[in-house]
Amino acid sequence: MPTGVAIRDVRGQLFDAAERVLLRDGPSALTSRAVTTEAGCAKGVLHRHFADFDAFLAALVQDRIARVEAVAADLRASAGTGTVAGLLTRALLDLFEPVAVAVVSLVTSRDGLRARLREVRPAGVPVLTDAATALASYLATERELGRIAADADVDTLAPTLIGAVHMLFADRQAPPETADVGRVVTAVVAGVVGPSTANGPSASG
Missing domain, CATH: 1.10.357 (Tetracycline Repressor; domain 2)
Structure with a gap:
């Protein structure tokens, strides 16, 4: 997804992406970059919603x-x-x-x-x-x-x-x-x- 494109229900999409990474690759593979890549959004999206x-x-x-x-x-x-x-x-x-x-x-x-x-x-x-x-x-x-x-x-x-x-x-x-x-x-x-x-x-x- 191109940077700057709005995502509906950001938390839900990020959680879903994290769960897919977790199930597929395990806890050690769960990074912010892995989550945002899986979600198809810029890395900054996660950090705009979480500290x-x-x-x-x-x-x-x-x-x-x-x-x-x-x-x-x-x-x-x-x-x-x-x-x-x-x-x-x-x-x-x-x-x-x-x-x-x-x-x-x-x-x-x-x-x-x-x-x-x-x-x-x-x-x-x-x-x-x-x-x-x-x-x-x-x-x-x-x-x-x-x-x-x-x-x-x-x-x-x-x-x-x-x-x-x-x-x-x-x-x-x-x-x-x-x-x-x-x-x-x-x-x-x-x-x-x-x-x-x-x-x-x-x-x-």
Whole structure:
């Protein structure tokens, strides 16, 4: 795109470009020049909208966190329907879509980005921590509905689910099968979920 040509929704186009670079080439290839080249705009466009590249990356992570929050809202709204393991499996597949997994790798690989994020998020790994919070909130609702044990420690179950399922997604060329995620979920919640709400076909519904 020629310099000086206006771009609609600059932030969105830059984020989309960054995600493509991240998925294709990995965190180490994500530079301001790579992003603007991918977006087809002048390098100065990014710096007109963000204080520096770490500020841009922090905004990219926050955008991804907003998407986690949307999945969380849908999951909470589904409480009491289907099966607990099935709902968790679908939510985890949504939470760990390829860009989210790549963003976690980005955060863990960039000291400057982590420092910037700690200014507003002093603890936890962004995206993973938010996903765990989402699952804990959903599980607490299911506990109130009596679909999981009254003494279930949802604040431990949620990060256990996140950690176990993230292991399935990390460093893979292709995401795991739904049934594989379902088996992990079913194993983690087996001790607190009653037989009637434990799982469904392939632990997916």
